[in-house]
């Protein structure tokens with residue numbers, strides 16, 4: 016286990032916490048939407064979740080080897 020995290024790693028972890036919070040909160044109008052695919056409804060919250068999901072995937076690249 017790596018002890019000295021790089022700035023990039025810390026930023027990726029913080030981003031992950033922020034976007035996970037958005038995804039956990041979900042959309043009140045569309046509770047079934049989990050941001051697995053691009054939203055069909057023209058809804059700001061669903062779009063925000065979709066952006067969060069893409070950012071979540073981006074952090075996986077940076078954190079490869081740490082998350083597993």
Ligand SMILES: [Zn+2]
Nearest residue numbers: 042045058061
């Ligand atoms: Zn929605």
